[in-house]
Amino acid sequence: xxxxxxxxxxxxxxxxxxxxxxxxxxxxxxxxxxxxxxxxxxxxxxxxxxxxxxxxxxxxxxxxxxxxxxxxxxxxxxxxxxxxxxxxxxxxxxxxxxxxxxxxxxxxxxxxxxxxxxxxxxxxxxxxxxxxxxxxxxxxxxxxxxxxxxxxxxxxxxxxxxxxxxxxxxxxxxxxxxxxxxxxxxxxxxxxxxxxxxxxxxxxxxxxxxxxxxxxxxxxxxxxxxxxxxxxxxxxxxxxxxxxxxxxxxxxxxxxxxxxxxxxxxxxxxxxxxxxxxxxxxxxxxxxxxxxxxxxxxxxxxxxxxxxxxxxxxxxxxxxxxxxxxxxxxxxxxxxxxxxxxxxxxxxxxxxxxxxxxxxxxxxx
Amino acid sequence: xxxxxxxxxxxxxxxxxxxxxxxxxxxxxxxxxxxxxxxxxxxxxxxxxxxxxxxxxxxxxxxxxxxxxxxxxxxxxxxxxxxxxxxxxxxxxxxxxxxxxxxxxxxxxxxxxxxxxxxxxxxxxxxxxxxxxxxxxxxxxxxxxxxxxxxxxxxxxxxxxxxxxxxxxxxxxxxxxxxxxxxxxxxxxxxxxxxxxxxxxxxxxxxxxxxxxxxxxxxxxxxxxxxxxxxxxxxxxxxxxxxxxxxxxxxxxxxxxxxxxxxxxxxxxxxxxxxxxxxxxxxxxxxxxxxxxxxxxxxxxxxxxxxxxxxxxxxxxxxxxxxxxxxxxxxxxxxxxxxxxxxxxxxxxxxxxxxxxxxxxxxxxxxxxx
Numbered sequence: 001x002x003x004x005x006x007x008x009x010x011x012x013x014x015x016x017x018x019x020x021x022x023x024x025x026x027x028x029x030x031x032x033x034x035x036x037x038x039x040x041x042x043x044x045x046x047x048x049x050x051x052x053x054x055x056x057x058x059x060x061x062x063x064x065x066x067x068x069x070x071x072x073x074x075x076x077x078x079x080x081x082x083x084x085x086x087x088x089x090x091x092x093x094x095x096x097x098x099x100x101x102x103x104x105x106x107x108x109x110x111x112x113x114x115x116x117x118x119x120x121x122x123x124x125x126x127x128x129x130x131x132x133x134x135x136x137x138x139x140x141x142x143x144x145x146x147x148x149x150x151x152x153x154x155x156x157x158x159x160x161x162x163x164x165x166x167x168x169x170x171x172x173x174x175x176x177x178x179x180x181x182x183x184x185x186x187x188x189x190x191x192x193x194x195x196x197x198x199x200x201x202x203x204x205x206x207x208x209x210x211x212x213x214x215x216x217x218x219x220x221x222x223x224x225x226x227x228x229x230x231x232x233x234x235x236x237x238x239x240x241x242x243x244x245x246x247x248x249x250x251x252x253x254x255x256x257x258x259x260x261x262x263x264x265x266x267x268x269x270x271x272x273x274x275x276x277x278x279x280x281x282x283x284x285x286x287x288x289x290x291x292x293x294x295x296x297x298x299x300x301x302x303x304x305x306x307x308x309x310x311x312x313x314x315x316x317x318x319x320x321x322x323x324x325x326x327x328x329x330x331x332x333x334x335x336x337x338x339x340x341x342x343x344x345x346x347x348x349x350x351x352x353x354x355x356x357x358x359x360x361x362x363x364x365x
Numbered sequence: 366x367x368x369x370x371x372x373x374x375x376x377x378x379x380x381x382x383x384x385x386x387x388x389x390x391x392x393x394x395x396x397x398x399x400x401x402x403x404x405x406x407x408x409x410x411x412x413x414x415x416x417x418x419x420x421x422x423x424x425x426x427x428x429x430x431x432x433x434x435x436x437x438x439x440x441x442x443x444x445x446x447x448x449x450x451x452x453x454x455x456x457x458x459x460x461x462x463x464x465x466x467x468x469x470x471x472x473x474x475x476x477x478x479x480x481x482x483x484x485x486x487x488x489x490x491x492x493x494x495x496x497x498x499x500x501x502x503x504x505x506x507x508x509x510x511x512x513x514x515x516x517x518x519x520x521x522x523x524x525x526x527x528x529x530x531x532x533x534x535x536x537x538x539x540x541x542x543x544x545x546x547x548x549x550x551x552x553x554x555x556x557x558x559x560x561x562x563x564x565x566x567x568x569x570x571x572x573x574x575x576x577x578x579x580x581x582x583x584x585x586x587x588x589x590x591x592x593x594x595x596x597x598x599x600x601x602x603x604x605x606x607x608x609x610x611x612x613x614x615x616x617x618x619x620x621x622x623x624x625x626x627x628x629x630x631x632x633x634x635x636x637x638x639x640x641x642x643x644x645x646x647x648x649x650x651x652x653x654x655x656x657x658x659x660x661x662x663x664x665x666x667x668x669x670x671x672x673x674x675x676x677x678x679x680x681x682x683x684x685x686x687x688x689x690x691x692x693x694x695x696x697x698x699x700x701x702x703x704x705x706x707x708x709x710x711x712x713x714x715x716x717x718x719x720x721x722x723x724x725x726x727x728x729x730x731x732x733x734x735x
């Protein structure tokens with residue numbers, strides 16, 4: 001309908017903006033329900049009880065205070081890796097290698113700790129320098145991807161994925177060689193930073209500080225991308241880089257800045273794995289958090305604020321996975337299947353946006 | 366006298382610790398006897414049907430499932446991150462588990478150590494020789510020295526191989542792997558002084574594509590028997606069979622995968638330990654903190670000989686098993702590493718801690734750990 005012919009006159013109780021927000025909520029929630037329904041069919045085919053499944057999902061994810069802490073602890077690293085995907089996605093880059101900066105960041109933190117622990121540096125200095133090393137290493141790795149994209153037109157999806165393998169191999173090379181703690185015989189690791197130097201839990205919980213860092217960064221990055229000129233320029237570039245160049249936006253600089261933030265955030269996730277959980281760098285850093293972050297960011301539609309609740313839902317599915325295996329005798333792939341179903345139905349549901357008459361303003365019908 | 370007081374305090378503390386240590390297994394035993402009984406939580410690092418490490422544990426776990434009043438809850442594919450700690454805590458908090466069995470190396474430090482301190486009423490046992498006196502008394506270890514069965518593999522391979530060239534696909538150059546490689550060599554050399562072992566490291570525990578490449582490369586290099594130390598030996602054994610060479614297994618029985626070329630394989634016998642635990646739980650005895658063993662106490666075994674084993678290989682391998690059961694040492698005499706340094710200068714008992722730190726490949730092994 002021609003907007004000029006009939007100037008928009010609100011004829012309903014809800015404005016266009018409200019309708020759009022309702023649609024943005026109803027469609028994804030509906031698709032999650034649809035995936036739950038599909039998954040129930042799958043369970044029935046296996047001869048299992050879907051009601052029991054969802055009860056256990058609730059119990060293992062949120063049902064007890066232990067379950068909630070379990071969920072939050074598991075969501076901490078994937079909030080950060082989700083953000084690491086969301087930031088470059090805003091500028092139009094599909095960066096699937098947050099695993100790389102996480103691993104290299106964790107390794108850099110552990111490596112930086114070795115001389116500091118040896119000279120007995122105070123804990124605060126040690127942790128600050130470890131975090132700085134982790135963020136710098138992660139940022140450099142992903143900035144390399146951004147630079148290759150901008151200056152050499154190398155596909156960022158491929159280069160970030162390949163750099164993940166290089167990052168893991170680099171860590172293994174040093175952890176199994178020059179930087180190996182001789183006492184870590186059968187599981188090569190770097191020198192432990194020591195129990196006293198490790199980051200404790202958020203008071204009153206069993207959840208490490210990585211969760212708080214993730215939530216704070218989600219808010220900061222959300223504000224940066226949605227409420228600043230930098231964020232506006234990044235979104236314009238993501239929408240159409242050629243138009244952005246034509247407008248005189250510093251596209252190369254924006255890409256480097258976004259990739260630096262992405263790598264630094266993923267590197268920070270690696271720092272928390274080392275400083276809060278393992279106390280040293282070893283092969284356990286390669287746990288797939290970087291790849292789960294891709295799902296989280298997609299489901300959040302690359303909105304940093306939404307990354308947090310989505311990561312918590314994924315944390316809950318993960319946390320309840322063990323209970324479901326144990327109680328229902330289902331294989332460990334069950335949770336992965338549920339996650340995959342949610343992912344596919346949500347992506348498919350994107351095509352439904354704007355197709356329901358009930359969500360359109362009256363004048364547009 | 367202040368000194369006296371000090372000592373008495375120390376004594377009291379030690380006594381209290383001793384009492385606590387004694388009481389822990391007791392409470393476990395009580396749980397086992399009471400109605401409702403004992404729940405055992407088991408975590409595996411991979412799938413329970415991996416033809417390897419995890420399967421060896423999962424199959425043996427049936428022994429514990431058969432004990433009256435014992436419920437076994439299991440979780441597979443649990444990574445060696447804080448996820449394993451959370452899985453164990455979930456078993457304790459949501460399933461009421463009183464005994465936790467962690468079957469992968471990386472679960473112990475720091476996760477099981479920390480949890481044992483946090484949940485003093487729960488008993489923890491871990492499948493690697495890592496427990497020390499400094500660890501909580503409710504934690505503990507159990508382990509089988511598989512290199513003894515690999516030595517027998519080497520004996521059988523040395524007499525079943527026309528060329529004496531054995532290929533070994535290995536995951537990582539860490540002591541337990543190096544010990545298996547060196548044991549295969551010593552077994553083969555005990556029957557064929559010219560035998561060699563050529564090793565390729567894949568770099569990780571489960572790398573099916575690289576394992577296939579390594580197996581093919583070893584056959585191309587002239588090896589006519591392949592064996593391995595990776596989590597799931599399926600790929601190596603199947604590749605050997607497809608290439609028409611013989612093979613020796615690892616971890617669990619792979620005999621069905623190679624009907625033509627299978628010689629024998631090194632297998633854990635975790636059921637011996639789990640059976641012992643089951644008996645102790647049934648009678649209310651406390652579980653020992655450390656259980657290690659090999660052939661002398663029936664904790665490792667060799668797979669029943671396959672079509673690839675020659676009659677003389679079978680005879681020699683049986684003799685080697687008898688010798689190991691009698692405690693005859695594998696690492697003995699003067700042995701050099703493949704760089705020329707003397708690394709063994711006397712007979713070491715098969716459980717000597719000195720061997721736990723092995724960081725060399727013996728002369729006769731073709732390959733490098735760096």
